[in-house]
Amino acid sequence: xxxxxxxxxxxxxxxxxxxxxxxxxxxxxxxxxxxxxxxxxxxxxxxxxxxxxxxxxxxxxxxxxxxxxxxxxxxxxxxxxxxxxxxxxxxxxxxxxxxxxxxxxxxxxxxxxxxxxxxxxxxxxxxxxxxxxxxxxxxxxxxxxxxxxxxxxxxxxxxxxxxxxxxxxxxxxxxxxxxxxxxxxxxxxxxxxxxxxxxxxxxxxxxxxxxxxxxxxxxxxxxxxxxxxxxxxxxxxxxxxxxxxxxxxxxxxxxxxxxxxxxxxxxxxxxxxxxxxxxxxxxxxxxxxxxxxxxxxxxxxxxxxxxxxxxxxxxxxxxxxxxxxxxxxxxxxxxxxxxxxxxxxxxxxxxxxxxxxxxxxxxxxxxxxxxxxxxxxxxxxxxxxxxxxxxxxxxxxxxxxxxxxxxxxxxxxxxxxxxxxxxxxxxxxxxxxxxxxxxxxxxxxxxxxxxxxxxxxxxxxxxxxxxxxxxxxxxxxxxxxxxxxxxxxxxxxxxxxxxxxxxxxxxxxxxxxxxxxxxxxxxxxxxxxxxxxxxxxxxxxxxxxxxxxxxxxxxxxxxxxxxxxxxxxxxxxxxxxxxxxx
Numbered sequence: 254x255x256x257x258x259x260x261x262x263x264x265x266x267x268x269x270x271x272x273x274x275x276x277x278x279x280x281x282x283x284x285x286x287x288x289x290x291x292x293x294x295x296x297x298x299x300x301x302x303x304x305x306x307x308x309x310x311x312x313x314x315x316x317x318x319x320x321x322x323x324x325x326x327x328x329x330x331x332x333x334x335x336x337x338x339x340x341x342x343x344x345x346x347x348x349x350x351x352x353x354x355x356x357x358x359x360x361x362x363x364x365x366x367x368x369x370x371x372x373x374x375x376x377x378x379x380x381x382x383x384x385x386x387x388x389x390x391x392x393x394x395x396x397x398x399x400x401x402x403x404x405x406x407x408x409x410x411x412x413x414x415x416x417x418x419x420x421x422x423x424x425x426x427x428x429x430x431x432x433x434x435x436x437x438x439x440x441x442x443x444x445x446x447x448x449x450x451x452x453x454x455x456x457x458x459x460x461x462x463x464x465x466x467x468x469x470x471x472x473x474x475x476x477x478x479x480x481x482x483x484x485x486x487x488x489x490x491x492x493x494x495x496x497x498x499x500x501x502x503x504x505x506x507x508x509x510x511x512x513x514x515x516x517x518x519x520x521x522x523x524x525x526x527x528x529x530x531x532x533x534x535x536x537x538x539x540x541x542x543x544x545x546x547x548x549x550x551x552x553x554x555x556x557x558x559x560x561x562x563x564x565x566x567x568x569x570x571x572x573x574x575x576x577x578x579x580x581x582x583x584x585x586x587x588x589x590x591x592x593x594x595x596x597x598x599x600x601x602x603x604x605x606x607x608x609x610x611x612x613x614x615x616x617x618x619x620x621x622x623x624x625x626x627x628x629x630x631x632x633x634x635x636x637x638x639x640x641x642x643x644x645x646x647x648x649x650x651x652x653x654x655x656x657x658x659x660x661x662x663x664x665x666x667x668x669x670x671x672x673x674x675x676x677x678x679x680x681x682x683x684x685x686x687x688x689x690x691x692x693x694x695x696x697x698x699x700x701x702x703x704x705x706x707x708x709x710x711x712x713x714x715x716x717x718x719x720x721x722x723x724x725x726x727x728x729x730x731x732x733x734x735x736x737x738x739x740x741x742x743x744x745x746x747x748x749x750x751x752x753x754x755x756x757x758x759x760x761x762x763x764x765x766x767x768x769x770x771x772x773x774x775x776x777x778x779x780x781x782x783x784x785x786x787x788x789x790x791x792x793x794x795x796x797x798x799x800x801x802x803x804x805x806x807x808x809x810x811x812x813x814x815x816x817x818x819x820x821x822x823x824x825x826x827x828x829x830x831x832x833x834x835x
Contacts, residue, residue, distance in 0.1 A: 412450075500515075590813070593761075
């Protein structure tokens with residue numbers, strides 16, 4: 254590694270500031286990823302009276318502040334695209350459904366005291382009952398058939414959330430919470446108009462209806478704004494197209510600062526700076542410089558995976574409902590695969606200028622994801638935020654650990670203390686007296702891959718899930734930590750082969766970084782992870798499919814598999830059937 258990184262980064266940040274100026278609109282607006290925020294004052298890169306000061310964090314996201322010592326208030330008077338009702342949906346007798354757009358004329362017809370709503374669209378009249386009840390004789394012909402509509406629902410799009418809470422509701426798009434026709438259930442995180450910061454009193458922001466953000470001294474508040482996907486995607490959870498984060502700060506961040514996590518953390522402040530990569534040897538000491546294999550992905554493409562925010566404040570599998578399609582795949586296997594690819598790329602022998610973009614964005618992801626853990630510890634979140642459930646929510650733990658290692662932050666690098674094998678053993682390695690699988694300790698934080706991977710224990714054998722000879726086998730089950738015995742223990746069990754291929758990237762990265770991390774911090778990367786079963790099980794899984802083809806083999810990312818083949822044998826121990834723990 255070269256230590257000219259700071260010089261390079263200073264130049265890069267200068268260029269980013271120039272780009273930021275290009276993103277400023279009419280002197281009082283800034284934008285990112287197709288989202289534009291407009292303020293009631295002009296903006297300036299310097300602290301000037303009567304103006305808001307703005308700048309960019311290391312990953313390119315904007316911050317803004319009011320330099321007035323008497324008032325820290327920042328007023329947002331517009332967010333584009335605007336959060337409005339753009340589409341209405343009706344359901345009619347006979348199972349007929351349809352939509353009409355914002356150009357429709359909606360009138361109230363009270364002449365017959367029935368309380369009907371008449372909507373005209375493209376020359377067609379539709380009749381609705383405001384109270385949700387209707388008389389089947391009340392019909393309006395559309396020229397080819399008569400129908401009676403019993404409901405009318407409007408779709409709110411392009412919502413924003415201020416300090417988005419950890420809960421199964423959201424203020425981004427009212428169609429995310431949808432009726433799933435096949436399952437016959439409401440599906441996804443519910444929309445709550447009160448959470449939509451882009452609509453005060455149910456109306457879009459304006460100079461007379463501003464969003465006022467006033468951070469305390471030294472603190473920060475996060476505004477997460479989204480742009481919705483097209484209305485034809487009505488029956489999918491993926492209705493957020495793009496997202497951007499504006500951070501309102503009380504004090505000017507130093508150049509190169511990372512954005513604080515958008516989670517609603519107590520005493521949220523700007524804590525980390527990219528200078529740590531150059532001003533001491535932490536960054537250089539924990540990453541290796543392995544010769545690359547031929548299948549290394551394009552660095553620009555890999556950096557793009559982490560350019561925009563991963564919205565994760567809705568817990569459990571419902572988080573997939575708020576994923577911004579532009580920035581994140583959203584399904585655990587693909588997210589974990591990208592995390593593993595990035596982890597390995599950052600341990601290759603490339604100069605700092607090549608790694609800078611991916612490294613910066615990957616560390617920002619780790620800071621963001623750690624916000625979920627902080628919320629749980631502060632009582633503002635849940636400890637089972639990313640609990641195992643099929644293929645959902647994989648790949649969230651490694652970015653947190655990685656960010657802690659390269660930033661030298663103890664809280665993040667020791668994330669494993671209350672994860673992994675902590676479900677079975679205390680800090681001294683002794684079995685818990687009152688806790689275990691199915692009943693984790695109350696401060697056990699769930700990560701999907703840790704919840705699923707374990708060593709077969711006598712209790713598993715006594716439950717007739719395994720044979721006695723399986724004792725000590727590194728194994729996988731869909732929800733083992735919180736619902737043991739659920740699902741088949743068969744090798745072809747559902748989801749085993751969905752997620753197994755995504756493990757090898759960051760597991761191999763932990764092997765590669767292990768000795769360097771131990772030399773730096775006194776504890777190796779594998780021990781910091783705190784679940785030895787994941788290393789043995791990944792050996793077992795890759796060994797099972799090594800040389801085989803078909804759907805399961807095809808799920809391996811080529812670069813990850815090539816790196817595994819090139820370097821796994823360099824980092825013993827390597828699990829084999831003969832090394833099973835008894």
